[in-house]
Amino acid sequence: MLYTLLKPIAKLILYLKFRIEVIGTEHIPHQTPYIVAANHISNYDPLVLSCTIMRKIHYMAKVELFRSRFSSCFFTALHAIPIDRHGGNPIRPVRKVLKIIGDGEIFGIFPEGKRRKNEKEIPPKRGVGYFASKTGIPILPVAIIFLENKYRKTIKVIIGPLIYVNDVKVDKSKDTTISLFVMEQIKTLMMLENLNK
Numbered sequence: 001m002l003y004t005l006l007k008p009i010a011k012l013i014l015y016l017k018f019r020i021e022v023i024g025t026e027h028i029p030h031q032t033p034y035i036v037a038a039n040h041i042s043n044y045d046p047l048v049l050s051c052t053i054m055r056k057i058h059y060m061a062k063v064e065l066f067r068s069r070f071s072s073c074f075f076t077a078l079h080a081i082p083i084d085r086h087g088g089n090p091i092r093p094v095r096k097v098l099k100i101i102g103d104g105e106i107f108g109i110f111p112e113g114k115r116r117k118n119e120k121e122i123p124p125k126r127g128v129g130y131f132a133s134k135t136g137i138p139i140l141p142v143a144i145i146f147l148e149n150k151y152r153k154t155i156k157v158i159i160g161p162l163i164y165v166n167d168v169k170v171d172k173s174k175d176t177t178i179s180l181f182v183m184e185q186i187k188t189l190m191m192l193e194n195l196n197k
C-alpha cells in the first residue's frame with residue numbers, strides 16, 4: 001500500500017531533480033518473474049529502477065536501516081529485506097527472496113553488494129548467481145549512468161536482453177561465474193552507451 005502511494009511521488013521528485021533517459025524497455029518482461037541486476041553508483045539507484053519498471057521490486061537492504069521501529073516499518077512497507085552484511089545469519093533473508101521469486105514477483109539486486117566509489121571496480125558477489133541458478137529465472141541486466149550537464153544531471157538507464165542461466169558457460173563455481181557474466185553484460189551496456197555519446 002505504502003509502496004503504491006509513494007511511487008508516483010518519488011517518480012515526480014526524481015524527474016524534477018534529474019533528466020531521465022531510459023533505453024531498452026522492450027526487454028522488460030510484463031508478467032513472468034525475473035531478477036533485476038544493476039550497477040550501484042548512487043543512493044538513488046533503487047529509486048531509479050523502481051520508477052523505470054512498472055511492477056514492484058523487492059530489494060535487500062542493510063540491516064542498519066531497520067534499527068528503529070519507524071524505519072523498520074517504513075522499509076518493510078517498501079518491500080525491503082534486511083540483510084546483515086557483516087557476518088549475520090543470511091538464511092532468513094535468502095529464504096524470503098526465494099519465496100518472493102517463487103510467488104512470481106521481481107527481485108532487485110546490485111551484484112557489487114555496495115555502492116561503487118571513485119569509479120573503483122568492485123568484484124561482484126555470488127548473490128545474483130545463486131538466486132538465478134537456484135530458481136532458474138532470467139536476469140535483466142541494467143546499467144545506470146549519471147552524466148553531468150550544465151543545468152541538471154542526466155540519468156541514463158540502459159536495459160539489456162534477458163540473461164538465461166542455462167546459456168552461461170560455467171567453468172568453476174556456477175554462482176560466481178553467473179555473477180561475473182552478469183556484471184560483464186552490465187559493463188558492456190555502459191561501454192556501448194559511452195560509444196554512442
